[in-house]
Amino acid sequence: MGSCQMNCCANKTGEIASKETKKNEVDLEDPDPNDYDDKENSVSSVQQQQQQVSETPRQNNKEREKFQVDNESMSMKKNLEPQSVKEVSITYLNCTERQKFDPIQLDKGAIYEGEWLLGKRDGNGKQQWPDGSCYEGQWKDDKSCGWGKLIHADGDVYEGEWQNDKANGKGVYVHINGARYEGDWVDDRQDGIGIEVWPDGAKYEGEYKTGKKNGKGILLFADGSRYEGTFVDNEIDGYGTYQWPDQRIYTGQWRRNKMHGHGQVTWPDGRKYIGEYLEDKKHGRGSFEWGDGRKYEGIWVNGKQQGIGVYYMSNGEKKYGEWKDGIKKRWLEAEEIEQYLQQNAQNQKQQ
Known part of the structure; x- marks a missing residue:
């Protein structure tokens, strides 16, 4: 039998x-509206605010990890x-x-x-x-x-x-x-x-x-x-929607219990990220929006802004800047912006 x-x-x-989970909740608090103003006073303050944008909503990853382990427990x-x-x-x-x-x-x-x-x-x-x-x-x-x-x-x-x-x-x-x-x-x-x-x-x-x-x-x-x-x-894989207890929602692609591919995360306070993920981290092209109308568009690497990106102020003003490891290093000059736009146009034609 x-x-x-x-x-x-x-x-x-x-x-x-865990305490790490609680820390991630704090990291995702809404950044100061003046993050990217030219009046930034110190690198440390900029780094702190930039980190708040770059962190992926990873609360309860441990729950998903246990799901993977427990699937094989019997x-x-x-x-x-x-x-x-x-x-x-x-x-x-x-x-x-x-x-x-x-x-x-x-x-x-x-x-x-x-x-x-x-x-x-x-x-x-x-x-x-x-x-x-x-x-x-x-x-x-x-x-x-x-x-x-x-x-x-x-x-x-x-x-x-x-x-x-x-x-x-x-x-x-x-x-x-x-x-x-x-x-x-x-x-x-x-x-x-x-x-x-x-x-x-x-x-x-x-x-x-x-x-x-x-x-x-x-x-x-x-x-x-x-x-x-x-x-x-037995693993979360393909396409689906994950909702955290605090009402954050991810809808998009998954691979082996992790956000992987194209997806969208929304927060109850109006924040939103739309773009690419790699093993639970923002990775590739994506945009991050704040509830007050501010927006960042650009490349992400391992959960942080990297390279040249576009920042929209809440008043509609559009600025181009350069980021490294999630920190804005500088705003581009007019000539550099023109070169960047031309290069982008050429890349799109080649695609």
Whole structure:
């Protein structure tokens, strides 16, 4: 008889956000409207304000990292080996109608008690293995088939539909720690539509394929974060929307549980970033807008502005500047701006 697996993928510890997470929240506070004025008094103040723009909203990354780890925390249990009858008496072989007989020991030590038909377990019956595992339910042609309940030696329980000694159809798997999966099964693996919940309150509802989250789904984290989108082999991957408890929202591309590709982040106070990401950091071309109308457009490297960019003041004034590691080094002169614009036009034609 086959055994069942269930992958736990949410935070089991329910930890409070780390100090690093809290620091990132502060880094994302709205910068002073005079960040980029020519009246900047010191490099340190500029650096501090620039950092507030460049930081990626990484709160609860640890939650997503735990999701990745916990997905692999439960491996498939060793299949319960099929058992055959040591010796079948003439009474068992000759019964052409289902009959219940006394318990009988099978070749590898398991004991079966239930109905028989033509020398095979068929009908309702209960089988216990030497390691303490126990299956009780329906049988057909010497295999578990129909509705049944399997209690593993370690306390995990599967109850549902069976075919050919494996979980097939609808069923519920409850882990000894309280984690629970209810949904579709194919050959002992989650396959189809299912719902998975964990003791800390985390929950996944969506598609599965060959025992892993694959396709569209909704994942609710224990801390209140929410992701809706696509999954690949138990990981957030493809396109989806992630919402933090503080109502920040990222919509865009993902790869292996990280923001990766083109996406957009919005803040409740009106701030917005639209552009490219590389492993959870702004990387490539992107624009950052403040709620008061200010805006930066340019290149980002590892989460910080880099190179020549355009800065729009809240009064509509447009200025060109040069940034390095998230810090504005200088404003461009008129001649330099003209050269920059010409180079940009040539690059666009070549594309």
